[in-house]
Amino acid sequence: DQSQARRQYNIPAGKIVILNFGKQRPYKNEQFIKAVFNSLNCTSKYLLIAGRFENSSGNSVSRLYFRARNRFRKQVKHFRQQYIYRQIPTEEVPRILCSSDIVFLGQQHGLNSGLLSLAATYSKPVVCPDIGCFHASLSDWHHETYSAGNIAAAAKALDRMCSQVIDIKKESASFNNSLWLTRHSWDRHVGNILTECLR
Numbered sequence: 001d002q003s004q005a006r007r008q009y010n011i012p013a014g015k016i017v018i019l020n021f022g023k024q025r026p027y028k029n030e031q032f033i034k035a036v037f038n039s040l041n042c043t044s045k046y047l048l049i050a051g052r053f054e055n056s057s058g059n060s061v062s063r064l065y066f067r068a069r070n071r072f073r074k075q076v077k078h079f080r081q082q083y084i085y086r087q088i089p090t091e092e093v094p095r096i097l098c099s100s101d102i103v104f105l106g107q108q109h110g111l112n113s114g115l116l117s118l119a120a121t122y123s124k125p126v127v128c129p130d131i132g133c134f135h136a137s138l139s140d141w142h143h144e145t146y147s148a149g150n151i152a153a154a155a156k157a158l159d160r161m162c163s164q165v166i167d168i169k170k171e172s173a174s175f176n177n178s179l180w181l182t183r184h185s186w187d188r189h190v191g192n193i194l195t196e197c198l199r
Contacts, residue, residue, distance in 0.1 A: 005099040012079065015046035016162050019100035019124070022115055024053045024085065029106035032151065036106070037081070039155035042162040047081040050088055050096050097122040101165045104158060105129065108148045112137060117184065123177045125165065127158045141180040 003013065011017060020033050030049065037047045055066045088096060097103075103119035104127045111132035119126045120141045128134045129148035142164070144157035168174060182188075 002098055005095045008095060009048070009082065009084070009099055011046060011048070011082065011099055014044060016042055016044045016102070016165055017046045017048050017100045018102050018104050018158065018162075019048045019050065019096070020104055020106065021088075021096060021100075021118075022051045024049065024051050026055075027107055027109070029108060032108075032149070032154075033104065033106040035151050036104075036154040036158060039151055040162070041155075041159050044166075045080060045162065048084070048096075048100060049082070050084040052087045053085040093118075094122070097124060100124055102127060102158070102161050105134075106154070107131065110134075120177055120180045120184070123175045125161055125175055127154070127161050129154075140183050141177065142175050 006013070006015075006017070018037065020028065020030075022028070024030060033049070034047070037045065053066065055062065084096075097118070101124070103115060103124045105113060105115060107113070107129055109131060113128075113134065116126060116128065116134060116137050120138065125142035125144075126138055127144045127146070128138070130145040131148050135143070135145050142161075144161050146153040146157040
């Protein structure tokens with residue numbers, strides 16, 4: 001139940017929750033994600049960034065800065081955003097996904113992401129950069145792509161998806177992922193691999 005999941009994270013009711021999930025490494029482009037979020041027209045927007053923060057910098061001043069900043073971000077209650085900077089245990093993943101409406105990726109480079117399949121599995125539409133095989137791996141699923149690194153294009157794509165989510169919620173419905181699950185099942189993937197191995 002989404003409302004129950006949101007209560008556990010103190011997310012205000014009636015929000016369109018945009019989730020960036022996973023270890024918060026530099027390639028996730030947190031500053032880009034925030035810039036896109038701040039550019040959205042959607043008035044009910046809410047940003048949820050969840051995952052352990054990992055700063056690869058060897059600079060001790062930088063590490064102290066990020067540690068203090070992250071502690072402040074986690075403690076301060078904000079009406080439009082929340083940071084959960086910690087390792088998310090496996091049993092909590094369904095709750096995090098359930099509390100969200102859209103999964104948003106901000107990478108500028110990459111071939112694929114396990115978060116795409118995770119989002120589709122939990123019936124969450126995706127907004128992601130048009131890089132690698134992101135678009136291809138989301139065939140048969142609700143998604144919007146944008147030119148990597150382009151804040152305006154990403155904001156437009158995210159606003160379009162927010163509108164779709166609002167329309168679905170008005171109908172008290174949800175995104176149906178049955179076609180995606182059928183075409184991307186483990187059985188089908190294993191069958192494709194075995195077919196290739198036996199050639």
